[in-house]
Amino acid sequence: MRRYDDPVDVRKGMVPGTGGARLEGPEQFVWRGRLWRGCDVVGHWGETGAWWRSAEAAAVGGAEELPVGGVEEPPVVGGPRQTAVAAPDLLAEREVWRVEAARGRTATGAGRGVFDLVFDWADGTWRLARCAD
Numbered sequence: 001m002r003r004y005d006d007p008v009d010v011r012k013g014m015v016p017g018t019g020g021a022r023l024e025g026p027e028q029f030v031w032r033g034r035l036w037r038g039c040d041v042v043g044h045w046g047e048t049g050a051w052w053r054s055a056e057a058a059a060v061g062g063a064e065e066l067p068v069g070g071v072e073e074p075p076v077v078g079g080p081r082q083t084a085v086a087a088p089d090l091l092a093e094r095e096v097w098r099v100e101a102a103r104g105r106t107a108t109g110a111g112r113g114v115f116d117l118v119f120d121w122a123d124g125t126w127r128l129a130r131c132a133d
Contacts, residue, residue: 001116001130006031010117010126015099017041026097026117031128036101042114043098095119096129 013027015038027038096118103111113133119126 001114001132003130004128006128008117008126008128010119015039015041017044026099026126029101029115029117029126029128031115034103035105036103036113036115037105038099038101039112040100041097042100043096045096047094047096047118049093093121095121 009030010026011028012024014022015025015027017023017025017040023041023044025038025041025044029036029038096116098114098116100112100114111133113131115128115133116130117126118129
């Protein structure tokens, strides 16, 4: 599969899934000016960001974060230094739809491929992440 990070316009609707079930997923999408129609949902899953690399995870694990420039602030007189731990952003999740799609309105013809369409919950946008066509 080739990797991309291209914006796509997606229209959701009922598409065939595995086992004959119909799912509400990417029914049509426009990528690079071409219309693609979803023929089959091959897979559907959620992904989260690399939360284990966040400053919040490091603080919980006991690692202290140094400020920009790498110089630590002197301790506060009269008490230990307090480090606030912010809650991670729960909206930093993506929903991935792996769909088999065909070019054009009828979804029949030679131009077929498998596409990973990603919906970003944080900003409400769709992107094409991977493609095997």
